[in-house]
Amino acid sequence: SDPKQYIKRLRSRDEGLNSNWGTICTPLEMIALDGKRRKVQTANAKGLFRIIQSIPSPKAEPFKQWLAQVGYERLQEIENPELAQERMKELYEKKGYPKDWIDKRLRGIAIRQNLTDEWKRSGITSEQDYAILTAEISKATFGMTPSEYKDFKGLTKKNQNLRDHMDDLELIFTMLGERVTTEISQKENPETFTESKKIARRGGGVAGSARRQAEKELGRSISTPNNFLPASKQPKSIEND
Structure with a gap:
């Protein structure tokens, strides 16, 4: 499948992701396989986690469950610092x-x-x-x-x-x-x-x-x-x- 088309469909289904795409995923110049410098879409860990939340594929479900678990544990830690x-x-x-x-x-x-x-x-x-x-x-x-x-x-x-x-x-x-x-x-x-x-x-x-x-x-x-x-x-x- 075409990654660009997949991302386009992903953004069309998630208005929040689409409206904040410029801050979630930014272009960065890198050296491609052919040796030429091209701008590619990049994201940090926080941005990647936000993108994962929008992926409808069952393959993304374990990551979503993990993110939910991490969030739950963080709330527990706020309530009980010990x-x-x-x-x-x-x-x-x-x-x-x-x-x-x-x-x-x-x-x-x-x-x-x-x-x-x-x-x-x-x-x-x-x-x-x-x-x-x-x-x-x-x-x-x-x-x-x-x-x-x-x-x-x-x-x-x-x-x-x-x-x-x-x-x-x-x-x-x-x-x-x-x-x-x-x-x-x-x-x-x-x-x-x-x-x-x-x-x-x-x-x-x-x-x-x-x-x-x-x-x-x-x-x-x-x-x-x-x-x-x-x-x-x-x-x-x-x-x-």
């Missing part, structure tokens, strides 16, 4: 992480959430601003921004989470920097982004000083280019923040 923690714990266990590492990782997630809640209270809401403040904490803690840290660890894929590749001490100092930043912000109630940025630098600085002292006692660097899981246990990526 479920999200348990599911995340199970996910890390399946990937091969040990219990003590998982406990630290989950605690770090909670500390991070407290920090973003504090930033929201201070009037900071954009993801870009969160990234800037996080970079300030990381730079003061480890001497590297998150993007530099990912390069240091050889993490080249966009969907690879830096903290999932940190060892115990790296996680601990990350938590320290973010927790101290939260405490200072709660104490001083910053009113501007610039003030929050200075606080982020100070909070990370506390963790940075502790890191340097630990390195002096241990005789080695806390930051390591190694990934926490050995290569044999590295989770296979499902490419789609």
Whole structure:
């Protein structure tokens, strides 16, 4: 069958899909099999899921059931946040992480959430601003921004989470920097982004000083280019923040 005609029929049957097609599916120039550059219709994971919802074929039913299940589980997690923690714990266990590492990782997630809640209270809401403040904490803690840290660890894929590749001490100092930043912000109630940025630098600085002292006692660097899981246990990526 002709994909173009199939999509045309799909859009004609679903007014919502058709009216939002420009944002769901956008043209992107790619190199075709003949070596020439041509624009083809592309969509991200969210867009693909929306398209799947409109496909009448029985073959799409398992995907629709799965989407319904994921949506249902998300509603459960909103009503009971502990479920999200348990599911995340199970996910890390399946990937091969040990219990003590998982406990630290989950605690770090909670500390991070407290920090973003504090930033929201201070009037900071954009993801870009969160990234800037996080970079300030990381730079003061480890001497590297998150993007530099990912390069240091050889993490080249966009969907690879830096903290999932940190060892115990790296996680601990990350938590320290973010927790101290939260405490200072709660104490001083910053009113501007610039003030929050200075606080982020100070909070990370506390963790940075502790890191340097630990390195002096241990005789080695806390930051390591190694990934926490050995290569044999590295989770296979499902490419789609």
